Amino acid sequence: MINTEKPTMTVMTARGQESFSAAQLRSLEEVARLTVHAAPHRLTRESVSALCRDAEIVGLTRRAVVDIDAELIDALPTMRGLAVFASGYDWIDLEALRRRGALLAVLPGYSTQVVAEHTLGLMLSMSRRLHLSERVVRGDLPPGTSLRGWELRGKTLGVVGLGRIGRAVARLAAAFGMRVVSFDTGPSQSTVDVVSFQCLLEQSDIVVLTCRKQRGAAPLIDAEALAMMKPGAYLINPSRSSLVDSAAVLQAITTRNLSGYAVDDHVFDSAQLAGIEPGRIMQTGHTAWYSDEAISRGTQA
Numbered sequence: 341m342i343n344t345e346k347p348t349m350t351v352m353t354a355r356g357q358e359s360f361s362a363a364q365l366r367s368l369e370e371v372a373r374l375t376v377h378a379a380p381h382r383l384t385r386e387s388v389s390a391l392c393r394d395a396e397i398v399g400l401t402r403r404a405v406v407d408i409d410a411e412l413i414d415a416l417p418t419m420r421g422l423a424v425f426a427s428g429y430d431w432i433d434l435e436a437l438r439r440r441g442a443l444l445a446v447l448p449g450y451s452t453q454v455v456a457e458h459t460l461g462l463m464l465s466m467s468r469r470l471h472l473s474e475r476v477v478r479g480d481l482p483p484g485t486s487l488r489g490w491e492l493r494g495k496t497l498g499v500v501g502l503g504r505i506g507r508a509v510a511r512l513a514a515a516f517g518m519r520v521v522s523f524d525t526g527p528s529q530s531t532v533d534v535v536s537f538q539c540l541l542e543q544s545d546i547v548v549l550t551c552r553k554q555r556g557a558a559p560l561i562d563a564e565a566l567a568m569m570k571p572g573a574y575l576i577n578p579s580r581s582s583l584v585d586s587a588a589v590l591q592a593i594t595t596r597n598l599s600g601y602a603v604d605d606h607v608f609d610s611a612q613l614a615g616i617e618p619g620r621i622m623q624t625g626h627t628a629w630y631s632d633e634a635i636s637r638g639t640q641a
Contacts, residue, residue, distance in 0.1 A: 348418070
């Protein structure tokens with residue numbers, strides 16, 4: 341006999357039911373026995389297990405959970421479907437999901453445009469020293485702080501990863517008059533010149549990481565890769581901070597082999613940055629995706 345009973349679904353978002361419109365909640369309730377919890381902060385493993393223990397379908401954001409490993413999956417014995425409000429899935433143990441026979445749903449394209457625009461914003465901030473200018477005007481830095489910048493036009497941008505975001509960044513950069521080269525391990529889906537990883541590092545005035553992070557993989561940009569980069573180049577990372585060896589970056593900036601690093605995460609604390617010249621490192625705390633349009637697309641998907 342076919343089981344026609346609706347599956348149980350537990351969803352955790354920052355604002356609970358307020359994260360959805362009435363129509364969206366009705367749509368979910370039509371296909372599942374729905375429970376929605378507000379999770380404005382990171383939850384412990386025990387809290388996630390308690391809230392979702394009986395759920396067959398679990399929906400959540402990275403604000404609630406930053407690592408879905410085998411232990412957490414085992415703690416959700418009835419889960420057979422996982423939906424995450426994110427495009428990347430390196431924070432999820434895919435092998436553990438496969439062993440369970442559970443399906444995974446992500447949002448591959450909901451934030452492509454805003455992340456690409458954020459990436460250009462990071463590049464412009466570093467090149468025009470916008471983040472320093474604002475601090476000088478506020479009086480946080482002395483008036484003599486150098487605000488001398490440089491133009492993007494004519495510079496070479498190396499894009500590592502030619503997925504949706506990488507191709508969008510390449511298009512925006514071309515509009516600024518930049519020469520764009522790229523490296524990707526898969527077949528090229530772009531008209532951008534594709535070069536080897538080493539050639540990209542050696543040629544690029546700015547290197548942008550728009551590639552995926554494989555779970556458990558070593559950093560892509562380590563001391564060896566940084567040593568290959570064009571002296572005085574900039575590194576822009578709107579992807580996972582774990583793609584980069586943060587200690588090696590600090591060393592490269594200290595020796596001026598690397599002029600600056602902008603990352604969409606919170607990697608360094610004030611103590612780590614104490615000896616670094618202001619403006620050399622910029623952190624945006626994982627906000628690249630955060631826009632009205634991306635949220636609307638994500639909740640409609």
